[in-house]
Amino acid sequence: MNPQNEEMTHYLREMCEGSVQAFDLFYSAYAPFIMQVALKLTGERMEAEDVCHEVFLEVLRKGKDYDPARGSIRAWLAVKTRSRCLDRLRRKQRIMPMADEALSGTDESGEDQALSRLERDALRAAVHTLPETQRKAILGSYFTLQTHREMSEAWNVPIGTVKSWVRYGLGNLRKQLEQQGWSGSTEGGKRHGQDR
Numbered sequence: 001m002n003p004q005n006e007e008m009t010h011y012l013r014e015m016c017e018g019s020v021q022a023f024d025l026f027y028s029a030y031a032p033f034i035m036q037v038a039l040k041l042t043g044e045r046m047e048a049e050d051v052c053h054e055v056f057l058e059v060l061r062k063g064k065d066y067d068p069a070r071g072s073i074r075a076w077l078a079v080k081t082r083s084r085c086l087d088r089l090r091r092k093q094r095i096m097p098m099a100d101e102a103l104s105g106t107d108e109s110g111e112d113q114a115l116s117r118l119e120r121d122a123l124r125a126a127v128h129t130l131p132e133t134q135r136k137a138i139l140g141s142y143f144t145l146q147t148h149r150e151m152s153e154a155w156n157v158p159i160g161t162v163k164s165w166v167r168y169g170l171g172n173l174r175k176q177l178e179q180q181g182w183s184g185s186t187e188g189g190k191r192h193g194q195d196r
Contacts, residue, residue: 011025013063015060016064023060031052034055037085041089042085042088050088055081091171130169133165134166136155137151137166137169138173
């Protein structure tokens, strides 16, 4: 084991036992690296920050499982970061196709049209149960196709707030649609309303 990895392994053990100083040292050493990996994979700073937070929470819970014989701490953290990013991307893709389906008018069979109508109705009903801020952010992003920046300026709130409303709104929509059995019923799709 190289000296730096040995030192950081020591800090990892100490922070898992409750040392705040060890956590600060470990965080300072690896947070920029985790952010870099997460940002590259998600393409969004807010998502990357959330991933970084999730990874450190997991490290605090499972840090004692780290085995230096199986690789460096950087490699271990890179695997965890990649896994968290992929989880988030999969969760997004389960709801995004439904929003696109509701916006598109494709040629479909009568059965497909009926199914799409039911799906649109379920999505519409779910949207209307959201808190007002989340509802207007979702409608702005996916139905009137406004960017996060446009909504931020129109509503005079920070862009980070708009992104939070969209993120929490999507999470709530996904839960409701899963309860109704619609999750994953379509494939593909492209996200609208990105900050551009």
